[in-house]
Every structure is written in structure tokens, then in C-alpha cells.
Amino acid sequence: MxxxxxxxxxxxxxxxxxxxxxxxxxxxxxxxxxxxxxxxxxxxxxxxxxxxxxxxxxxxxxxxxxxxxxxxxxxxxxxxxxxxxxxxxxxxxxxxxxxxxxxxxxxxxxxxxxxxxxxxxxxxxxxxxxxxxxxxxxxxxxxxxxxxxxxxxxxxxxxxxxxxxxxxxxxxxxxxxxxxxxxxxxxxxxxxxxxxxxxxxxxxxNVQNIWETAVAHQQSEFNKINKAREERQKENFAGKLAVLEEQVKTIVVETVGKVGCGIVDKELTDQGGNACLLDETNVVKFLAGIERSAKLLISATSLKVMMELLSKAITGAKSEH
Amino acid sequence: MEQFIELLTQIDKFELIRVIFWGLAGAVSFYFSIGNARIWTSISIGFFLIFLGQAYAINPWVHYYKLSAFHNIVGTVAIVVITHGFLEYYVFCRTFEISGKKVAVYFFSLLILASGGIFLFINPTPSPNTIRNFKIVENSIWVFLSIMNLELIRKIYTAIKDSPISRAFIAFGIVFFLIFLWRGSELYLQIFQWDRDWQDIIAVSSDEVSDIDKFAGRVNFAMLVNKYAGFLSSLSVGGTFIYLYRLLR
Known part of the structure; x- marks a missing residue:
């Protein structure tokens, strides 16, 4: 210019x-x-x-x-x-x-x-x-x-x-x-x-109309970007939760046996899915459920070690989140 | 007390040892029920009730027929409560659901026993024949539910075989096999009227003649099985609960 x-x-x-x-x-x-x-x-x-x-x-x-x-x-x-x-x-x-x-x-x-x-x-x-x-x-x-x-x-x-x-x-x-x-x-x-x-x-x-159209367009673009970002975040979150769920299952199965997989699945379902793992209130209920079931299958010492490992894995995932 | 000591001197030593072992098994299982998860309550309470059922041998008032019949009711309730416990454990292995409260198990066990007591109280004093009928019913239920428990234990073991506690269920399998032999052999003698109670009944109040002498071999074998399987089952129950206690410690 x-x-x-x-x-x-x-x-x-x-x-x-x-x-x-x-x-x-x-x-x-x-x-x-x-x-x-x-x-x-x-x-x-x-x-x-x-x-x-x-x-x-x-x-x-x-x-x-x-x-x-x-x-x-x-x-x-x-x-x-x-x-x-x-x-x-x-x-x-x-x-x-x-x-x-x-x-x-x-x-x-x-x-x-x-x-x-x-x-x-x-x-x-x-x-x-x-x-x-x-x-x-x-x-x-x-x-x-x-x-x-x-x-x-x-x-x-x-x-x-x-x-x-x-x-x-x-x-x-x-x-x-x-x-x-x-x-x-x-x-x-x-x-x-x-x-x-x-x-x-x-x-x-009509400058007002031109401006409003631009604002609306911008808002719609902004919404699109926000939506795309939210979806990306959701996917990312879901991916992290899936990884954490696998971690939790591995810990429980290694301690309790194959039946542990079913215990984890049941407790996750009761708490509304794996999102409960990163929720302050529901994770407590989830861990209590796991503890209650595992108590029927393993010793108190193994149970203590397992619960510590679970807490550590969940806390680690929370801090990353 | 003197009456009790006199009873102890009259009792068969082997039977006394068996009652003592059932006493130990009952104490271990009752102790186990206190400090453990609810699902174990029915199982351990049931095994404790076996001791109460078997304690007729050392009960100085057992000559009261109603009290004698009550021992049989307690024995029957014992196996029903144990079976309920294993059924709950099996349901847990399939659905991972744990429901109910410990206190409810204690309460309902007491309620059933009280109902049995009321049943005896409102009915005429049982005759020796009626007492024998009680024993037959008790043994029939024991045999049937032992087979059912063996199947439940097999299924539970299959579901949790890689869990640390799974070996305890093998031990329970041995327990129920021994119980099946113990109760089954007694039922066998009762069905063919070769049991001591029947022999006593016909000796004093019937013209009936027993054919027990014709089958002395199988009668002696059944009695031998009954004697040792009963003793070994009490030992195995005590051992199993100690083993379970160590596994869950």
C-alpha cells in the first residue's frame, strides 16, 4: 500500500x-x-x-x-x-x-x-x-x-x-x-x-448489516473452532481415561486374578463409566467397591499394596489431566 | 457339673474327640466370621452351627427328647446357612455383586433356630422314632446339599482359579467330600434300618427283626466310614478356616 x-x-x-x-x-x-x-x-x-x-x-x-x-x-x-x-x-x-x-x-x-x-x-x-x-x-x-x-x-x-x-x-x-x-x-x-x-x-x-454479518460469521467460526477444540479435548480425555482404565485393570488383575477384570468393569459401570476415575467423589466410591470385592479374594497385605498402586495410578493421571 | 462329668466318662472317646474338633472348627469359623467380609458370614456361621448340632454328644440334658431334636434342627440349619453362603459367593463370582448386612445373617440364623424351637415347643414330645426321623431328614438334607455345595465350589474355583484364595476352595471341596461320606454313610444305615437308633428301638418296643447280621460287612464298613469321615471332616473344617485365615491375613 x-x-x-x-x-x-x-x-x-x-x-x-x-x-x-x-x-x-x-x-x-x-x-x-x-x-x-x-x-x-x-x-x-x-x-x-x-x-x-x-x-x-x-x-x-x-x-x-x-x-x-x-x-x-x-x-x-x-x-x-x-x-x-x-x-x-x-x-x-x-x-x-x-x-x-x-x-x-x-x-x-x-x-x-x-x-x-x-x-x-x-x-x-x-x-x-x-x-x-x-x-x-x-x-x-x-x-x-x-x-x-x-x-x-x-x-x-x-x-x-x-x-x-x-x-x-x-x-x-x-x-x-x-x-x-x-x-x-x-x-x-x-x-x-x-x-x-x-x-x-x-x-x-448498510454498514450495520455488514458488521453484524461479519460478527455472526466470526461467532460461528469461533463456535466451530471451540466445538472442534472441545471434541479434540473429549477425544484426548477419553483416550487418557481408556489408558487409565487399562492401568487399573492391569493392577487389579495382577493382584486378584482374571476375575479382577470383571470387578473393575462392574464398579466402573456402577459409577457411570471410566470418567469416575478422574472424579473426586466417584473415584472414592469406585475404590471402595474394588476394595470390598478384592477383600473376598486376596490377603489384607496384598489388598493394601493394590489399593496404594491404584491410588498412585489415579493420582498420577489426575495430575497429568 | 457332676452330671456333665459323668456323661463325659460314659461317652465314646472317639466321639468326644470329634465333638472337641468340631468345637475348635466352630470357634475358628465363628472368629473368622467376625473380622471378615459379609459373604463369609453365612459360611462361617454355618460351620459354627455344625458344632452346636454335634454338641448333643456332650449335652447333659440330651435325654430330653425335645432338646435332642433341637440339635438335629440346628444341624439342618447349619448346612442350609453354609449353602446359602456358598451360593452368595458363587453369585459374587458371576456378578461381582455384594449385598446385605452381616447382622442380617446373624439375625436370620437366630430367627430360624428360634422358629425350630417354637416348632418343637408347640408339638408333642418326640418319641425315639420321631427323633430318628429328625436325624434321617437332617442327613438327607446334608447329603443333598453337600453334593450341591461340591458343584458350587467347583464353579467358584473355575471362576477364580488364578486368585490367591482359590486353593481354599479346593480345601472346602475336600471338606464337603468328607461330609458327604460322613452323612451319606449314616443315611445309608438309617435307610436300611441298620443304624444304632433303630436297633435300640426294635430291641425295646417292636417285634420287628433286623437283617443287620446278614450284611455285617457293609454295615461295619459304613460305620467305619461314618466314624472316620465325621472325624476328618471336623479336622478339615478347622484346618480350612485356619488356612483361609492365613490366606486373607
């Missing part, structure tokens, strides 16, 4: 996690805000351009260069905001004219795209911009540097380049980049400020 002039910052680095998109848009809209709001996430940036409280353009751009505009961009922003654990919001107030140029840059008509500068008569192009009284933005860039010239009615409004914070009045940097080998240009044009006043995405898009 290319950099934009910061103008007059209203908010900077506001954590997105605490914000709701309808609330942000409503605040900027009712405040007749002119400028742009940029939502910066780890993998994407979203720019919302406002003109006198009207949302004139939205641009969603991913790190890989994929772009979306309008409804799709708002929807993508909602999903990002709902699901984001990081990200922040910047709001910059700009003049009406510069806002128009930003709109041109984001969603204007593309007259030139990645055009190599050496193949173009730049003088003639600049003269055409002037003679056609063009509104828009000329972007001059190489692989690692870029500069922008904003035009209103064919006259330069100001100059902006990577590394600067705001609009400059001199074209030095632009000229420098234009002189670099491999320099390219993009030319975006838009209609005048009056035309911008006719645009308002908020009239055609």
Missing part, C-alpha cells in the same frame, strides 16, 4: 480490536469529516475516504496487492476488524481538494498504469493535464521510491513522496525520482469536487 499524506491527524494508532465499524463510520459521517481513515492490519490496509461526512471511496488492499473496493472492501474490513487481534486506526483530516485527489488515486479512472517514463513525453503529458484541467493524481515511482503530484483543474495542488509526512510545495523529489532509471508513472483522474458530493456509499450500503 502506498503512503498517503497525513494532513491533520485526528486519531493515530487507535487499537482496532476495541472499535466497531458502524460506530467509527457514524462518528466520521455525523461530524461532516473530510479526509481519510486508514485501518492498518498485519496483512492488509483499508482506506475510507470521506468528503463532508460522505463516504466517497473505500479501498481494501492486501500485502500481495489484491484490492477490493466498495461493498466488498467494507465487508472485508468488517471481517478483518472482527477477527483481528492487532491493527490500528489512523484518521487524517485533509482539504476537500486533496481528498478528491486521494479518491482519484484510490478509485479514479486509470489513464496510465505502470507506464515507463522514458517511453512517454512527460512534458506533453503535463501540458495535457493542464490543458484538460484534469483533477487527479500522477504517481511517479521506481521499485523502491515513489512520489505523487496532486492536480486540481490541471494545476498542481502539492507534492508528496515516500518519507515525507505531508504535502510539499516543491517538485524536487518528484523530479529526482523521474530522473531515475526504470521510473514509471500511473495517472489517475477523477471528476471535480462537485461530483464527489454526489457520491455516498453510506446511502447504498
Amino acid at each position: 502506498f503512503l498517503l499524506p497525513k494532513g491533520n491527524p485526528l486519531f493515530e494508532n487507535l487499537a482496532v480490536g476495541m472499535l466497531k465499524l458502524p460506530g467509527v463510520i457514524s462518528k466520521l459521517s455525523t461530524g461532516s469529516f473530510t479526509g481519510y481513515a486508514s485501518f492498518v492490519f498485519q496483512a492488509s490496509t483499508v482506506i475510507l475516504v470521506f468528503k463532508a461526512g460522505k463516504l466517497v471511496s473505500v479501498m481494501f488492499e492486501e500485502k500481495n496487492g489484491n484490492r477490493q473496493t466498495g461493498f466488498e472492501a467494507l465487508s472485508a474490513l468488517s471481517y478483518q476488524m472482527v477477527g483481528a487481534s492487532s491493527g490500528f486506526l489512523n484518521v487524517y483530516k485533509l482539504s476537500k481538494d486533496l481528498t478528491m485527489c486521494i479518491h482519484a488515486l484510490l478509485q479514479g479512472e486509470i489513464l496510465y498504469k505502470a507506464q515507463e517514463l522514458k517511453l512517454i513525453d512527460i512534458k506533453a503529458l503535463l501540458e495535457k493535464i493542464g490543458s484538460d484541467r484534469m483533477n487527479g493524481c500522477l504517481r511517479i515511482y521506481t521499485d523502491d521510491r515513489s512520489a505523487m503530484i496532486f492536480y486540481k483543474d490541471g494545476a498542481p495542488l502539492g507534492f508528496f513522496h515516500d518519507g515525507s509526512q505531508d504535502i510539499e510545495t516543491t517538485s524536487n523529489e518528484s523530479q529526482k525520482i523521474a530522473g531515475l532509471p526504470g521510473a514509471k508513472i500511473d495517472l489517475f483522474s477523477t471528476q471535480g469536487v462537485e461530483h464527489l458530493m454526489e457520491l455516498d456509499l453510506l446511502e447504498v450500503v
